[in-house]
Amino acid sequence: MTLPVSGRVVLLGGGAVGSLVAGGLATAGHDVVLIDGWPEHVRAIRAQGLTVDAPEGRQTAAVEAWDLGEAHRLRDLDVAVSFLTVKLYDTDWAAALLATWLPPTAPVVTLQNALVEERVARAVGWGRTLGAIGAGLNVFMAGPGVVRRAGRRGAAGGAVFKVGELHGRRTPRAERIAALLSAVDASAVTTDLWTERWAKLCANTMTTGLSGLTGLSLIEVYTRVDTAGVAVQLAAEAIALGAALGFRLETLFGIPPRVWCDAAAGNAAALTTALDALARQAAGMVEGGMSGTLQDLRKGRPTEVAFFNGFIAGEAERLGLAAPTHARIAALIREAERGRLAIGPHTLERILR
Template sequence: MTDAGAGRVVLLGGGAVGSLVGGGLAASGHDVVLIDGWPEHVRAIRAHGLVVDTPEGEQRSRPEAWDLGEAHRLRGTNVSVAFLTVKLYDTDWAAALLAAWLPQGVPVVTLQNALVEERVARAVGWGRTLGAIGGGLNVFMAGPGVVRRAGRRGAAGGAVFKVGELHGRRTPRAERIAALLSAVDASAVTTDLWTERWTKLCANTMTTGLSGLTGLSLIETYTRADTGGIAVRLAAEAIAVGEALGFRLETLFGLPPRVWCEAAAGEPAARAGARDAMARQAAAMVEGGMSGTLQDLLKGRPTEVAFFNGFIAAEGGRLGVAAPTHARIAALIAEAEQGRLAIGTDALDRILH
């Protein structure tokens, strides 16, 4: 079955986002297949089900779990839609795997955190590719078979998932996919996927690398004066690079882009507005939420910062738009990944100087 109609829902990538979405859909009665390369995670789901621990309570579901080596089973499966939920650096091979084994015509949705739709479309076809943005999920793996969400459902006050066609038109299949994701949290169709992508990228780059370097929780990163000040600088640099690329954001965390730029320049009222906006973000979370970058560093895994801060720094360099704070964070994360920089708040001095 094609075009997001009746059939199985496939998620390639069973990490925090894939498990949150897969668990939520399975708990709502959908036929879900979760494909992942972490053997202990697959075994735990098969034996005990998938636990999604949220501020609202614990949810246990029974999606089908496959190892990566079983992906060939997709060939003869009635699939309605496939979500790509792998790490950004795994996008190319994962898209190629879906291209090899998915039935023809099944839409592929990039539920990831950066602008990778073009890479996916090169593998599976432009006509099959859609993008989906998940904002304010704040999820992490607590162990095999257990995913924890630090953000409250509905706390965003609007759509958490935004589904869009690459061509920007509203289509029935985008509406069906958004309706599907509404089983997990509020969802909507966007007709401006690329601006939504850049907005989410700006938001991610403000905190994830900063949290990873300092070892601070997301709440602390948003609310401390020192990290909050750096986050404002990161926002202003990302907005400037985005404008040079042609992106015109409406708001970032509820504030017009100019406010973040004025705050970075030291304007008192704008700085107060930025602090309030970040405090609102923190208020929607529960204690203990860690950025994905911090989780990866603690587990000794590569991070996605090259696709976040590193990407903005590289695009800024190409366009002649300075993004020194992004460049510094990307460079320090690379050191931390190689074990040459200890995680801790001492890293703040190295970010600033």
Template sequence: MIAGTRGRVVLLGGGAVGSLIGGGLAAAGHDVVLVDGWHDHVEAIRANGLLMTTPEGAQRVRLQAWHLGDAHRLRDAGAEVAFLTVKLYDTDWAAALLATWLPSSVPIVTLQNALVEERVARFVGHGRTLGGIGSGLDVFMAGPGEVRRTRKRGAAGGAVFKIGEMHGRRTPRAEAIAALLSDVDTATVTSDLWTERWVKLTANTMTSGLSGLTGLSLKAVYSRDDTRRIAIRLGAEAISLGRAMGFALERLFGLPGEAWISAAAGDAEATATAMDAMAVQAASMVEGGMSGTLQDLSKGRPTEVAFFNGFIAAEAARLGLAAPTHARVAALIAEAEAGTLRLGLGNLDLITAGTTVT
């Protein structure tokens, strides 16, 4: 990809993140192709365009929408870059599809959650794989052809999008992709993709599962004392595990990692600071934002929590460390997915049962 060009952009995965990015790029004048398996969504975009509703207002944009059965057209589509924006459990087949139909010169950016770059690279090759992190997006699908965002543009603090090469060096293509995404929200290049990934993973594990189990919006999770106290515990467990695995997390929501660990241990001053940091995040949101976990549970779909809290719990157990709050959240989400646990605030007591929460 060459800086300054406006070639075709492909997004495989037309859910909330894919639609927000695809719609934002199309609104900025880019040639966008959105490929997705949701038939009604594709047809709605084809018929009426994509309706994007954000705190800044609503707009309807036109972009190309293809069904998965059209993926063979990628071979001759003239794509300059492709973004992988599918659910984590769909990563393998989606990466294989891109490896099959995209020319080998096209870079592929993993704009997903969790640590998936090595997994994607096994299919498409390490040389064409870049990591993309989207923080503070807070988006959900309101229906076919309609995506909503509940976070103000540029309000998340720092760059919303961070693009990094797996080898850690800054490259012209990484710079070009970051410049491209700046048409959607703030973007930059990172030379430490893996630590940034761990920061994003930690943030996801602190809030998405809580939102899913309680039925609360993300704004509410960031605002309530009871959910924030559990989130602090989750954050501290993930930060401690990350350190043991070599991820030197410096700051999370503007605070150093040690502050979250001290807060979880009961330090009153650190707790107050951590609570305030989460309140600042809530202030940048509008009401109605649903976490991806809550969206999935509400629709009877599998969640990504096995790659979030479940991953933290499994890695901690592998290293002989403790992450009881993550293990509890993952277990309760599994029950909710199976339909044996109802969503509600009562699940907060189930999370803290058997764990120490300050």
């Protein structure tokens, strides 16, 4: 088999997404370097490999793991592509690190959530920056050296990874990177990265903060009537903001944006359609899948909600629009991060208040 890229594949950020991709690529025969700041994780991978525990089975891959302090070694590598897989609040320093040590010919792919491409491009250069969106991965770290995926491969029914150039044209390098990611799950090239980014942002804002505050699994968030109802309201607020910003979504979770807005406004038929769409998301998952926000809160770490619901709330306020549900979730998450709010289903009352 001919591999789609020649050279090392570097991932800066060894959290759940970075570890899943690193493990999948290494299993497919790629030479992978994973750089992370969690010492126990790096030591575990060095000692026993990187284990990916998925519904299809458990595999351990040979991945080269580096500590952040070893990033200078990148300057001497033949790097085919580098993926940025750090938390959103770490984007600026991580992009600067790559700009310092990565060979100048290596493209940098933002395999993150939210709208970060411009920030990365300012550090590493616009010409070498691409965006990649990973949807429906449903992954979390089970411990040092072990990443667990709750979603089944192929369950999305389409491309899980979408790779796009910032200028929107289809290029050979975007095709090579999409082919590379197909070793992990279905991948494709997009010529509309920004709309895809907005759709993913909307989806994230509907579930991750809600899961974090309530302490519920993603399956529960998707299938409980109360949490699904909040998700519908979050969708409508995000869609309205997106329209004001010029984003024209064709679908969100498989149904037209208008349906989400009608459902939030009280249309019974639209609400049934929206709840069915959310239930279908749960059908491809196995029990135990936690949102990234819930994982972070349980570990006492900062969350990315400021870049999700907080971003929606801030942009809505700037434009004179209303996004009260997003603002409420962002505010409550800030309380939870500081230990002033205990997470659990009781927080639904405060979200809806």
